[in-house]
Amino acid sequence: MSRVKPKHQRLVLGVMALVALICAGLLAAYALRNNANYFYLPNQMASDPPPTDRDVRLGGMVEAGSLRTLNDGVTIAFNVTDQESGRIPVRFSGIVPDLFVEGSGVVAEGRLTGEGVFRATNLLAKHDENYVPRELEEMSKHQAEELVVEAREAQ
């Protein structure tokens, strides 16, 4: 039986160390899952409400049709929802970021009050992964595809 060359031994050891390291990193990050979340989702906040004296963040979508200005003229009210059933009403007085519109993502910083209303002290807009030019915004996906086909035939 031939002896294993030291070079190959080092290769096997090195690769094993690398694999072990990456697995350790993945496991550690996986264990952090719930602690490293930047914000609560609405259904998480509804099922396990944070204490009312602690600053937390709430993230989700601004529910379409829920955004309105209250009678004082500076406070806005809207609902934050997730894809599931969760829904939390939010109040905020202040300047909102450009990307803050109905149907867009939002992260609100503030506290949950006893009545189940979230009083935000700061709003952050959350961009999604889609990048679409302004001209294509109004078109449905089907229309946009037709346009592409027409353009290709015209060439």
Added chain:
Amino acid sequence: MHGFANPRRFLKLARWLTPLLLASGTVMAAIALYVGLTRVPPDRLMGETVRILFIHVPTAWLGMGGWMAIAGASLAFLVWRHPLAALAARAAAVPGAVFTAICLATGSIWGRPTWGTWWVWDGRLTSMLILLFLYFGYIALSDASAREGVSPKIPALFGLLGAINIPIINRSVVWWNSLHQPPSITMGNSAIDAAYLGPLMLSVAGFSLLFAGVVLARMRALLADAQAEARLRRMASEAA
């Protein structure tokens, strides 16, 4: 592959490959940035700020790619003990750190108008900042080991260890709720409109070639440094 581990053969190859990579990378990046900054239509929500995409994304990928290069070269050095692999790892550290810093800076500038904040401590941003600190640590360590003339085994181990951060950066937006959006480009799928995707890919290719060119240029400089030092030492010992 082992043929190029010979410094003489490597230098012969690098002599013409370095200017070729730098020139083609500069031309491609310049075209991509020109199209990205002036020709591409504004985004439906972000408007003109979408143009920062063409710098932010390539620098982010290369910031991570730089550490993968360090880790790969470190593994090659630890296994085959070839000094050129250690040199390659050392050469990739500074451009990697610069690209990571550009990524963080452009991301911060982008975050102000779109998110409403310069910085948040969410998973993606924090893990990217840690990558920058890892680069600083690696540069200090590898420079120290080169200056002291000891084996670059310790920086190589550090380069391998630091690779742990790369999958964390990559997965941070998937595992955790974060302010940063999830990946737009996944295996064979893109949520980026074709109008942006073309210049973006050209920009990534151009910056990658530039990165490779800088690494080769730095490797040549480090080799020349080592040769000059060896010659000085020889002359000193002959004179004594």
